Amino acid sequence: MKARETITAEQLDEMFDNGEDISAYVDWSKARRPNEELRRVNVDFPAWVVEGLDREARHLGVTRQSLVKMWIAERLR
Template sequence: MITTKEFDQMFDNKEDISKYIDYNSPLTKEDLIKMLEKRKNEQLTIEITKELKDKLEEKAKKLGLKIQDVAKVLLAKELGLI
């Protein structure tokens, strides 16, 4: 067993992490959304370009999600929260 920090370091160093991944029970998009919804929410209003909004809407439609959920998951992923 390794710590999350050790796992992250291995991932960042492009080392083989496959033996630490449980392929039998992967996270689903619903799991990710539930994880984000359990956290205390605060409101953020931002202005984005039409191009960015169109891309978010396209991805949301493809995944069957709301645009807000896609934005939350992408931001959380980019910031290392998931």
């Protein structure tokens, strides 16, 4: 979607602060989250650990990978 008009950063801030939809003014294809660069890590677990992870992931309705990420992030905080 293209922006209807050009606006200033102050106008954009005000719209955002007021809860208005600013998506027409944002190029989401260039959006980045700082410190969110992904790096692949391989970890080997015994079968009983994987089975437990799968049980808990099903219970929470998430994937095994999401569960592991959540738990590690919680522990690191």
